[in-house]
Amino acid sequence: MTAPAPVETLDLAARFPGWVTPDSRPGYSGWIVEKDKLLDFARALRDDLGYDYLSSVTGVDYLPEGKMEVVYHAYKTTGGPGVNFKVQVERRDPVEVPSLVSIYPGAEFQEREAWDLLGIKFTGHPDLRRILMWEDFAGHPLRKDWREAYFEEEFKPFKSRWPEGKFQMAEDKARLGDNLSFPAGFDPRKKTDFDPEKALYEALRQYQKTESGLETEHLLVNIGPHHPSTHGVFRVAVVLDGETIVNLKPVMGYLHRNHEKIGERNTFLMNMPYTDRLDYLTSMSNNFGYALAVEKLMGITPPERAEYIRVMMAELTRIANHVWAIGFLLNDLGAYFTPMLYAQEERELILDIFEAVSGSRMMCNYFRFGGVARDLPDGVLEKVRDLAFDRLPRKVDELENLLADNEIIRARGIGQGVLTAEDAIRYSTSGPLLRASGIPYDVRRAEPYSIYDRLEFDVACRPNGDIYDRMMIRFDEIRQSLRIIQQTVKQIPAGPIMAVKPAYQVRVPPGEAYGRVEGPKGELGFYIVSTGKSSPWRYHVRAPSFINLTAFGPMCVGQKIADLVAILGSIDIVLGECDR
Amino acid sequence: MDTNELNVPGYEIPPEVQGQVAITTLDRIYNWGRRASVWPMMFGLACCAIEMICTAASRFDLARFGMEIMRPSPRQSDLMIVSGTVTKKMVPIIVRLYNQMPEPKYVLAMGACASGGGPFKEGYNVVSGIDKFIPVDVYVPGCPPTPQALLNGLMKIQEKITGEHWRNSRWYQKGRDLAEIPIPILGPDLIDPRKVEEYHRRLAESEA
Amino acid sequence: MSEMYGKGILKGLGVTLKRFWDTYWEDAVWLFRQVTRGERRYRSPEGIAHRASKNTRGIFTVQYPEEKLPVPEEFRFVPFLVYEEGPNGEKVMRCTSCGICSRVCPPQCIWIVRTTDPETGRPIPDPAEFYIDIDICMNCGLCAEFCPFDAIKMDHDYELASFGRSVYDKEKLAKPVSYYESIRPLNAARENAARAAKEAARLAASAKPEA
């Protein structure tokens, strides 16, 4: 059961008269803060009220109202409901909002993203460059008046498909024959020197000089986007002093697939299979987060059996993800493929369950608003039982035996890549990364959703915040997930699996909702604004991989270059989610 | 495919030496050798890459096809498995990697995205299939193709290699097709240097 | 570190040694099974099933293409159109070109041209053209889930690699209902029962006024 709607005891309007007004639009909640007072407000929120964790920052383009809005969600790391506050500005370039990076450093990448995609300029941001697109790209694509080259209609379904659906490739229709659009007056024949790297290298050069006596030449090295240890198309540009990292900038966007733009053309249901492809290792969890957000707006809750199935699947996903993460971390440490193959075996067995239940190994598309797509087929529950009670506990112990005491792993892991508890919170990290730094913050406990408040499990937590702890916490979490699955297998009731009649057009009342779940990589949030139409007006994903990377630079500076891949491996990112 | 097939050179073998010596053609043994040691590049783009890794792992085991040696360097690889969504930001790098591969080289487009754009085709940062930039030998549909589907595609690559003859494979031809593919430029949008004239013409047309 | 250095590595090596041993032990066990019960480890359904069970040990590999991992009933790859075989072997499409599948399809890769009666100009429930761009389709299964006529279903055949880009037309998509029943027996039985019940209810309803 979702917790009863949190009672907002906090009256910010009374506390900050003149600065803050309640957001009174129907379906909305939270507070609207005066732009000039944003910094003071945020500082008071963090220092006096204890909202030390800024979960998500995003922008919304309210084109008809002529407004741009920046939406913030802040929480307390001690748990409990969060506050949601907004800043509204005129939609006239330049759209400027003060940057919160000085108060919540975790906003850094998210503000860059909002600048890149929505063109909101954050004044005072230390490094406001594009983050997902390249620097010379024309336009801010998430603005409502920006159209992609293959634009057909504002919302799906497109009229050209039926009843007169003469097949035609998008290329044949597009103006330039390719997925391209150039700004007016641009001549492609003109030789212009475009340099997508210039701004990056300039930003890299702005690091503090180290206080060593000798004057040394610093070296700039690019790792990725094609590099076997970057877990996909991820790139890091580092400045080295000898072998020591003195500055580092992650470069992403090589897998930016325009999730949010497509999501705002899709109907609500169509987004479900797209969420599978966010973090493609954990599609069930992604489904979960999105379903929760939309169900919040619709005001429905799934029946008991569906809740149990959902939790069971989400926890199986967590195990599959964590064994994968451990295996790949060991690959990065040089234990080439043996632990990976052992881990894969267990993952494959879990994928078999997903395939039997949902039809696909990876892209499950299994959750529906108000339940799940279909009941568990015969024999699946037995399979889950076999794995959860018999095989997996055995195999997790075996994997831990293989790795936990290994001297090389300990030498490379203990005390390396340390992220302190304070930094972990400041940089808005979440998931195993945050908990390995000693903060027992888990959305399943902090703000329980679904049936987690009824299940027994402990929030895994480790004190040191180094690579080794980040590996070991994944073992702890697998064990807790097994405990949860064991309970769900024992308690799962019979009954319906959908609260409403399955339908492809759902009616979603106007309003906003932020649904978040504890995904295997961290807090996965969906911010959705509905205007009552069949498609969301705004569909934003708070991707844990993306935001966890904010802490990547600070963790690496001062370390050796060889530890960089290990640190990256211990964060456990997936580019599909990071770049979206 | 078993080694017996090597012994069918397409020539008459005198009865007295049948079963005594193995006769084959250079083409056959050459292709057989190449087919059984295709080294893919260790190169993953998106979701499909995960299934590619699963294919290489213990359950499906690429080693059975002589393909387990995934080379991170393009200089050592024969096959590029384009496993996932090709974005505009990534395509210059893919083309550069392709240029760096030694011939003979093959490209397998894995999954809907690499083959024809896939579910994200309409996105502003997505390329509608890698075949717009580099020649593709085999297309494997699916989103993602399961490991077995990928293996099926790899067998298609082997099939293609088997049917090749040095006289007509394109890397042994003079001049043709061997020029490096020009690297696309990241301007206000992705500019393919081969097509600038066409873009210009189309722009002029649409403005007129 | 007071303990002996290298103990952890030895412990880990113990695990790998055990797994190495498992492989041969498992071979011996299967040899015994083959002798006593005639069950083979490779290229046999029981062998594959065992390797996909919780008891799998040792070699885990499925030797595709000689053996194939069986796919579960719900498995989905690309969609296909179901047709009924008429008495003279003609293909009667179940599809009525109602367009629901093309409306739910998330990447909008289904294209349908509805047939219209040349005389009255009214639509006929039969698609004139039906295209699915397989290289856009995300195998999500929503079309099959929401087709009210059980006319579009998700296929189990994944061996589709080809030398060109795939766009499937009506001919390529059409598969007989017997094929559908063979790959998804439970689903087909359930749908047939539901359709029969509906038909019976309709008959009963239409019979009533006359009675």
Ligand code: SF4
């Ligand atoms: S084809 Fe599907 S699974 Fe493969 S990369 Fe594209 S979206 Fe991902």
Ligand code: SF4
């Ligand atoms: S396949 Fe089904 S949903 Fe699609 S047009 Fe035909 S009858 Fe309608």
Ligand code: SF4
């Ligand atoms: S499976 Fe999904 S993407 Fe493919 S045709 Fe059906 S609805 Fe469209």
